[in-house]
Amino acid sequence: MDIFEYHAQKAADVSRPLADRLRPRDLAEFIGQHHVVGEGTLIRKAIEQDRIFSMILWGPPGCGKTTLARIIAGETDSHFVHFSAVLSGVKEIRAVIDIARDQQRMYRKRTILFVDEIHRFNKAQQDAFLHHVESGLITLIGATTENPSFEVIAPLLSRCRVITLEMLSAEDLSTILDRALADRERGLGTRRLELEPDAREYLIRAADGDARAVLNNLEVVSSLIASEQDSSAEDHMPKITLQNLERALQKKALIYDKAGEAHYNLISALHKSLRGSDPDAALYWLARMLTAGEDPFYIARRMVRFASEDVGNADPNALTVAMSAMEAFKFLGHPEGELALAQAAVYLATAPKSNSIYAAYGKVTHVIKESGALPVPFHIRNAPTRLMKELGYGKGYKYAHDYKDAYTPQDHLPDDLSERVFYSPTDRGYEKIIKQRLEKWRRLKDKAKSESKKER
Numbered sequence: 134m135d136i137f138e139y140h141a142q143k144a145a146d147v148s149r150p151l152a153d154r155l156r157p158r159d160l161a162e163f164i165g166q167h168h169v170v171g172e173g174t175l176i177r178k179a180i181e182q183d184r185i186f187s188m189i190l191w192g193p194p195g196c197g198k199t200t201l202a203r204i205i206a207g208e209t210d211s212h213f214v215h216f217s218a219v220l221s222g223v224k225e226i227r228a229v230i231d232i233a234r235d236q237q238r239m240y241r242k243r244t245i246l247f248v249d250e251i252h253r254f255n256k257a258q259q260d261a262f263l264h265h266v267e268s269g270l271i272t273l274i275g276a277t278t279e280n281p282s283f284e285v286i287a288p289l290l291s292r293c294r295v296i297t298l299e300m301l302s303a304e305d306l307s308t309i310l311d312r313a314l315a316d317r318e319r320g321l322g323t324r325r326l327e328l329e330p331d332a333r334e335y336l337i338r339a340a341d342g343d344a345r346a347v348l349n350n351l352e353v354v355s356s357l358i359a360s361e362q363d364s365s366a367e368d369h370m371p372k373i374t375l376q377n378l379e380r381a382l383q384k385k386a387l388i389y390d391k392a393g394e395a396h397y398n399l400i401s402a403l404h405k406s407l408r409g410s411d412p413d414a415a416l417y418w419l420a421r422m423l424t425a426g427e428d429p430f431y432i433a434r435r436m437v438r439f440a441s442e443d444v445g446n447a448d449p450n451a452l453t454v455a456m457s458a459m460e461a462f463k464f465l466g467h468p469e470g471e472l473a474l475a476q477a478a479v480y481l482a483t484a485p486k487s488n489s490i491y492a493a494y495g496k497v498t499h500v501i502k503e504s505g506a507l508p509v510p511f512h513i514r515n516a517p518t519r520l521m522k523e524l525g526y527g528k529g530y531k532y533a534h535d536y537k538d539a540y541t542p543q544d545h546l547p548d549d550l551s552e553r554v555f556y557s558p559t560d561r562g563y564e565k566i567i568k569q570r571l572e573k574w575r576r577l578k579d580k581a582k583s584e585s586k587k588e589r
Contacts, residue, residue, distance in 0.1 A: 152348040154319040155312065156200050159208060164312075164344075165305040166197055166298050176205070176296065183209045185245065187266050187273040189281045189290070192298025193466055195343030198276035201298075202247040205274065211245045212236040218253040226261045233271050244271045251275030252284035259286045266292050280464065300342025307337060309344050313351055321355050328373045335378055338426035341467055354381035396427070400435060403478075407436075408443050412482040419478050423471055433459035436477050447487035447562035454480045485562030493556040500550065507547035540574055542581035 157163045160170055160177065170177050179185050185205055190198040206213035214229050233244035246262065248254065266273045266289065273293060277284060281295050301309075313320040314328060328336075332354075340347035351373075357380065358371045399422050406414035422432055437455040444451040458477035462470030516526035531541045544551045558564040558571065 150349065151313060151320065151352040152345045155309075155316065155348060157197075157204065159204055163197065163200065163204060164308055165301045166201070169296055169298060170201070175294075176201075180205060180208050185209055185211065185243075185272050187293040189251065189275045189277060189285060189293045189295045190298060191277055191279075191281055191295055193300045193342060194278055195340070195345040195347075196298045196300055197344065198298060199247070199249060202245070202274045202276065206245045206247070209245075210242060211272070212240070212242045213245050213247065216246055216248045218248055218250045218258070223258055223261045226258065230262065230265055230270065233265070237270065243269075246271045246273050248273065248275045250277060252277040252279040252281075256286055259289050263289050263292075278466070301344055302342070303337050306340055306342070306344065306347050307333065309347060310336065310351060313348055321351070324355060324359065325370050326355055326358070326373055327370050329375065331375045332373045332378050335375055339382070341426065350378070350382060354378050357381040399425075399427075400432070403432070404435065404439060407439055407478065407481045408486065410482055410486065412479045415478045415482040416475055419475060423474070429462055429467075429470065429474060430459065433462060433474060433477075436474070436481060439481055442491045443486055443488055444481060444484045445487040445490035445564070446567055447485040447559060447564045449563060451481055451484045485564075487559045487561055487564050489556060489558050489564065496555045500553070500555075504547075504549065507549055510544060510546075510548060512543070513545055540577070542574075542578040 160180070163170055168174065176188075190201060192198055203213065205211075212233070214232065216225070216229060229244075229246060233246070236242045236244050251259075262271060262273065263286075265271045273289075275281075275285070275293065281290055285293075310328060310333060314322065314326055316322050336347055336350055339350060354373055354377050358373065358377060399418055403415060403418040403422065406418055419432065423429060433455070437452065437459065440451040440455040455477050458473040461473035464470070465473065511525045512527065512529040514521070514526040516522045521527075531543050533539045533541055535541075546553060556571075558568040560568065
């Protein structure tokens, strides 16, 4: 490379996005995913021993899937081919197979075929390299944000190991920011930027575990500061403030402390809006929390709790809806999964309300604390042995299905609590039907007890 080529290469490097320039070049620079690349893990051993296997890297955006694939190729004796499932088809796959054959024949090198967004390949495209993965001609590394069980054909999936990557932690993103600000060769070190704590927190929260997002946002705000910086103040260390970020990203940073008062105030507002049957307010507080960076699974768990505590059997389907919303978010992630949480919030807000289950369970736990471990009545005890039967275990038990409507009056509580009633359903929603059933059964039970007393 002559001096002109050198300067041309340097100019090209500077024009590349910060996230690309800072892409880790080896495992020593790789941040996060310790469960995958840490000491003693399967992938680290495979790299160290140069025994790479076909795999599917499954994880959220910006967690390091492409970077890890490049590191695997760079630290092993492999020919690396980057393949985009969005832009390529069967014709391009065949060309890669030909190259792999040449690499194997001429250089005795295996080919690592990295397929980005492999979930976008249709069945025919996946079938096209299935045989070559099986024969070992190519080592496939696929990357996807979607569940491979649904997006990758079974024969190909059976020949690959699925490696699950996680979203990067706040600590990981903070380390990435520090590296970007300090690196004078590939990062922003020559600009001597200082990142204020609230700006750092907002950058991390807005990135939502995505390294590419946090670096892109840092690059945008640093460019804004550079354009506004007074050229005469060369010794001044520019600061990245929350206000800089708001102007650069054109988005108001919501004040929110996930461990502080705002956290509890907002979840309280959401819960009380749901309880007050106000879907508009529920949607507002839900969106406030999600926009501010709250953990969506924390919100989902609170809605699952609400379904039992405040809706209960007035609408038994509420619990199913809340659980389904949590699973849907787990499957879709941001931002698509937020709609499932919104759907659950509206359903819960508009469902008939009952706290009868919550109240009944509270009464039961209180009685247990007061009365201790009362013995199980003999007639409903289990009697698996002859001795137990001789002692009277199970004696006099009436099998409900042998009676009309599968009900017959008998006591199931300990003798000292036989007259206690814990659960009192309301007249709202499905609980109205439950109440009618219970009233009928209790009348039958009272009648049976009355007749039993007369016989005595």
